[in-house]
Amino acid sequence: MADAHRPDKDKEQDAVRHPAELVAFSKVKAGDTVIDVWPGKGYWSRLFSPVVGAKGKVYAYVPAEIVDMKSDPMGIAKAFAAEPGYGNIEAISDPLAQQPPPDMQNKFDVVWTFENYHDLHDSFMKGASVDGFNQAVFKLLKPGGYYIIVDHAAAKGQGLKNTEDLHRIEEATVKAEVEKAGFVLDEESKLLASTTDDHTLKVFDPAVKGKTDRFMLRFRKPAK
Template identity: 85%
Template sequence: MRHPAELVAFSGVKAGDTVMDVWPGGGYWSRLFSPIVGAKGKVYAYVPAEIAEFKSDPVKIAKAIGTEPGYGNVEGISDPLAQPPPEHMFNTFDVIWTFENYHDFHDSFMKGASVDGFNQAVFKLLKPGGYYVIVDHAAAKGQGLNHTEDLHRIDPDTVKAEVEKAGFVLDKESSVLANTSDDHSLKIFDPAVKGKTDRFMLRFKKPANAK
């Protein structure tokens, strides 16, 4: 279950915002954010270039969202994960969001993309006071990055350390998607836990006095 109402509230997305949905997949969250930001807002469905050649054609899917009735404020874009953003985009976004994908940034198919570089790019893109929201599948405490590729899980403490290293401060956590019956030992696609893994929700904030 995604608990969309609770997660949208947690994200802080509001009318008029400029939002980036990182690794949008089928576009579920991009479509939810679109009517919230409204005509004065904008949603960028961002596909890392490292996955552009996946058989599912994620770039085509992302770009198609904006052609659907009612979603004209959604724009599909694709660039390398840690490519430094152009200066004219600095301090542009109110919210940058990624759902169940942060662990994948560390995987081998990302062709060595720098997660630290990506987090630094996110910091530059966000307005002072803006939010960087990460929802992902939890690994067992202390496991760090050991199971990002085999189980598709990541230790939330590792995420906190990586993101705070880029200059963010942890603003809020939520247990809405937590599941204490998940012992973190199974791959997220295993039928025993698929759709009901223990997931963490972290909202980081770019300090108001940051540039």
């Protein structure tokens, strides 16, 4: 967090994102190879970069299904990867559910996605398979590697019903989808949970923005 290269716009989000606790929860360490899925403006990629250090690598992964968005997510990723002090960040893009070739399997230590897993189910993803994506993540990770998902909680029983309108997903649904790919739940945290969020508002609504009920899940690829 004290990295001198971090922009002020990132530091301004620290109070609601709890970066020290979340980076610790991710288990990212020196020398690791990390994939930051749907990296946005680079907040987490910039944090992981000094943690993994010169011997590590951070891949800012932009799903190919969204590269044509007006916001130009790939252009943004390439821009923050080129910032001074972040030479170990590389922006990459592939189709969401593309299965990795043999030489890329069992190579990564951590796959991370923050408040974007629900978007993988949305119609603008052009029918990409979330099951296929989770299977690809399983193949990419080393045995014992971690898959971390932080997202906005939907009400119990809502499943995938609110991924597009409210940008929320039910925690139990995420667990079932990821475990289906072969992962085991390693740890969950209530650090970002909120009892004042009744799950009925869009996450961008000023009444709940930055204060939504969010779940933190860390899955592990079995060592054997």
